[in-house]
Amino acid sequence: MPTDFDWITDRRGTWSLKWDRAERTLGVPDVIPMWVADMDFPSPPAVVEALTRRAAHGIFGYPMTPPSFRQTVIRWLGTRFGWAVERDWLLKAPGVVPSLSFCIRALTRPGEGIVVQPPVYFPFFGAVEQNGRRLVRNPLAFRSGRFEMDFDDLERKIDGGTRMLILCSPHNPVGRVWTKAELERLGAVARERDLIVVSDEIHAELHYRGHRHIPTASVSDDLAGRTVTLFAPSKTFNLAGLTTSLIVAGETNLRDRIAAEIRSAGFEIGNLFGLLALETAYAHGGEWLDELLVYLEGNIDFLERFTAERLPKLAFIRPEGTTLGLLDCRKLGLAPEALHDFFLKKAKVYFSPGEVFGDELQGFERINFGCPRPLLREALERIERAVDALGKTEKPR
Numbered sequence: 001m002p003t004d005f006d007w008i009t010d011r012r013g014t015w016s017l018k019w020d021r022a023e024r025t026l027g028v029p030d031v032i033p034m035w036v037a038d039m040d041f042p043s044p045p046a047v048v049e050a051l052t053r054r055a056a057h058g059i060f061g062y063p064m065t066p067p068s069f070r071q072t073v074i075r076w077l078g079t080r081f082g083w084a085v086e087r088d089w090l091l092k093a094p095g096v097v098p099s100l101s102f103c104i105r106a107l108t109r110p111g112e113g114i115v116v117q118p119p120v121y122f123p124f125f126g127a128v129e130q131n132g133r134r135l136v137r138n139p140l141a142f143r144s145g146r147f148e149m150d151f152d153d154l155e156r157k158i159d160g161g162t163r164m165l166i167l168c169s170p171h172n173p174v175g176r177v178w179t180k181a182e183l184e185r186l187g188a189v190a191r192e193r194d195l196i197v198v199s200d201e202i203h204a205e206l207h208y209r210g211h212r213h214i215p216t217a218s219v220s221d222d223l224a225g226r227t228v229t230l231f232a233p234s235k236t237f238n239l240a241g242l243t244t245s246l247i248v249a250g251e252t253n254l255r256d257r258i259a260a261e262i263r264s265a266g267f268e269i270g271n272l273f274g275l276l277a278l279e280t281a282y283a284h285g286g287e288w289l290d291e292l293l294v295y296l297e298g299n300i301d302f303l304e305r306f307t308a309e310r311l312p313k314l315a316f317i318r319p320e321g322t323t324l325g326l327l328d329c330r331k332l333g334l335a336p337e338a339l340h341d342f343f344l345k346k347a348k349v350y351f352s353p354g355e356v357f358g359d360e361l362q363g364f365e366r367i368n369f370g371c372p373r374p375l376l377r378e379a380l381e382r383i384e385r386a387v388d389a390l391g392k393t394e395k396p397r
C-alpha cells in the first residue's frame with residue numbers, strides 16, 4: 001500500500017528534540033519546528049515492525065550482527081550507487097558526528113590543518129577545533145543563486161601542515177549534490193596536496209530529479225585510497241535517534257587506525273535497535289524511499305511556488321538533495337538575531353539560523369521540509385501573515 005506522507009503524526013511530548021525544544025527550552029509554545037534535520041514521517045513499516053517485534057522479546061542484551069548485516073549494506077551501496085564495497089571495509093560506529101572525531105584523532109595530529117567548506121553543518125567546526133586541530137575555511141562561492149566549490153581559494157589555503165578535508169556530500173545546508181566533475185577536481189587537489197578526504201554522506205540517498213549522488217570514494221582509484229566515507233540510514237529512513245552509522249574505508253592503513261581509535265573510545269558493540277533498523281531499512285526500505293523522494297520533491301515544488309507567488313521578500317534556494325533548503329531573507333532587512341526571532345516569535349515557525357553554518361549565511365534561514373505538506377503549508381501561511389504584519393508596522397518613508 002502506498003504511504004500516506006500527508007498524514008500528521010503528533011510528535012509533541014515524545015522526547016523529540018525538534019518538537020519539544022521551542023516550548024520547553026525557549027519558552028515559545030505552538031511553534032511549527034523546521035530546524036533540526038529529522039523528518040516528521042514514521043520510518044518504513046518494515047523497520048517499525050522489526051523493532052516492535054524485537055522490543056516485544058523483552059531481553060536487550062549485547063548484540064552481535066548476523067552475517068547478513070554486511071551483505072545487506074554491500075548490496076545497498078552497490079544497487080543504489082553502483083559502488084562496490086568489500087566486507088572488510090566496513091566499520092560500525094555510533095553517530096556520524098562521533099565518527100568525525102574518530103577520523104580526526106586517528107588520522108591527523110594536533111595542530112594540523114583540516115579544511116571545511118562553509119557554510120556547512122556546524123559540528124564540523126567543533127570536531128576540528130575541539131580536537132585541537134586547525135580549522136582551514138574554504139568557503140563555497142555563491143554564484144548566480146547557486147553555491148559552488150571555490151577551487152582557487154582551496155589551493156591557496158592548503159599549506160604544508162594541512163592533512164585532511166571534510167566534505168559534506170550532499171551538502172548541508174546548501175543542498176548541493178556534487179557532480180562528478182566537481183568531485184574529480186576536488187580529487188585532483190587532494191592528490192596533488194596529499195590530503196585525506198573524510199566524506200560525510202549521511203544525506204546520500206536524498207537527491208532529486210536531474211541530480212545523482214556519487215560516493216566520493218567511487219570517483220577514482222586515487223580517491224578510493226584516500227577517502228573515508230561516513231554513512232548512515234539516519235536521515236534517509238528517519239532513524240537519527242538510534243545513533244547508528246557506518247564508516248567505509250577501503251585503504252587498510254586508514255581503516256586500521258580508525259578501528260583502533262573506535263576501540264580506544266570503548267565503542268565496539270553498537271546499539272541493538274540501531275543495527276537492526278539499519279539492516280532492515282537497507283534490506284526492505286527501497287520502495288518506501290522511492291515514494292518518499294517523490295513526495296519530498298513535491299514539497300520542494302510547493303515551497304518554490306509558494307515563495308515565488310506569496311512571499312516576494314523571501315527567495316527559496318532550490319536544493320538538489322537533502323531535506324533542507326535555504327530561504328534568503330535579506331530583503332526583510334532584519335539583523336540576524338532579529339530575523340530568527342521574527343520567525344520564531346511572530347510567525348511561530350522555528351528554523352535554523354543561517355549564520356550557525358557560517359557568516360556567509362547571515363540573512364538566511366535553513367528550512368527542513370521533511371514533513372507532511374499540510375504542515376509545510378501551515379508554516380508558510382504563518383510566515384505570509386507575519387511578513388504582511390511586519391510590512392504594516394514599517395514606518396512610511
Ligand SMILES: Cc1ncc(COP(=O)(O)O)c(C=O)c1O
Nearest residue numbers: 037095096097098121172200202
Ligand atoms: C551532514 C551531516 N552530518 C552528520 C549529521 C548528524 O549525524 P549523527 O546524528 O549520525 O551524528 C547531520 C545531521 O543533520 C548532518 O546533516
